[in-house]
Amino acid sequence: MKAAVFHKMKDIQVETIDDPRIEDARDCILRVTSTAICGSDLHIYNGMVPQTRDMVMGHEFMGIVEEVGSGVKNLKKGDRVVVPFPISCGTCHYCNMQLPTHCENSNPDNYGPEGEVPMMKGVGAALFGYTDIYGGYNGGQAEYVRVPYADYGPRKIHDNLTDEQVLFLTDIFPTGWAAIDWAQLKGGETVVVWGCGPVGIMAMKSAWLQGAKRVIGVDIQPYRLEMARKSANAEVINYAEVDAVQVIRDMTGGYGADVCVDAVGMEADRTVLEKAMNVVQAEKGTMKVLEKCMDAVRRSGTVSVVGVYGSPYDNFPLYKWFDKGLTLRGGQAWVHRYIDHLISLVEGGKVKLDDIITHTVPLSEASRMYDIFNKKEDNCLKVVLKP
Ligand code: NAD
Ligand code: ZN
Ligand code: ZN
8 A cells, every 4th residue: 555654854755565454353444535744743754753663654534444353343344434543442441531542551562650761651542653652553644544442433424524524523623622621611711822733723713612702823924823813713913023922911901811722832933933023042941832821821820732742851930830820731632532522513513624724635745745734835734635
């Protein structure tokens, strides 16, 4: 089959590899019909999450069941499904607590307390196509993919919905939803989302659905701010032009937002900001978006972190968390917990997910699209690959 294979930093090539096989009675093999590139894939592409062995990329995919293992009861050949990006068994201590991203069974080598090699021990559930740290499973940017625990993850989708309408149920919609759910809105809140990438925009859509009265998006790329305005009806702030923390305070009577979401993560672009804002040396230590969220949120507010922080070493501003009495939540999104409700929102026409797609191309163009998406060229916001 053809697959987008990661070789080394900035080197992903579409090539022919062996088809996946059923390896466990609970597996199924999926023929992939649509798969997306995620901002999380860029952490691997840019070497922020290391991988030393060839691996098929991709954790946002859907398709048609081709074959099922002998232990699979809920699926049969021909079923059309979307697949959550975390690989979870559905039966362990944490899966039973509806905490699928902490599954104890899918990533046994790296699960548990942090070991001697930082980054190589102490993570949770496995993820599709997300390096040996996260279980070493091949991903779905391919013609076929092996899906473990096939009775637990995949969800069947009605034929009257297109791939594009439901593909983002695999990751970015549940992730945006989680960011807001973690803040437990009561209704009427002001929510600021840092990062108007696919995840940030899904968090904005989720904020409206969960009762926010005001939704504000922050980014440094004008075309992405424009998408947040159009697709998620957000007010927007260009952080490359103004001090976003000050503007948010001014917009909220001096108090700050009730909720700040960090949908940027560890690769916050300092170069663009430093150039644009002529940032002085003394400010350089505080460019991290997480810390800006803590500055821009009101006292006793919530900071919700879905942008990935993967470095084992961090200079975290504990004093700001303590002094402002903040609630801080974060992590990989509990896709399995939310997905059935979110499917019903899509089916009921309560939310539109496909309006953020800017590029739909054959899988064979994956290499070029990684480059474009990474460089944020060609107004690229979300890429869908068709195997
Ligand atoms: P993306 O790279 O397309 O978007 C990131 C956005 O942040 C870009 O629009 C960029 O211009 C903006 N940005 C960069 N520096 C900034 C700054 N200093 N201030 C404001 N905005 C800035 O990625 P994405 O697909 O939207 O994903 C966003 C993050 O969410 C990534 O870290 C990704 O790994 C993570 N993610 C987490 C989960 C989860 O389960 N927690 C799931 C999916 C993605
Ligand atoms: Zn993703
Ligand atoms: Zn489990």
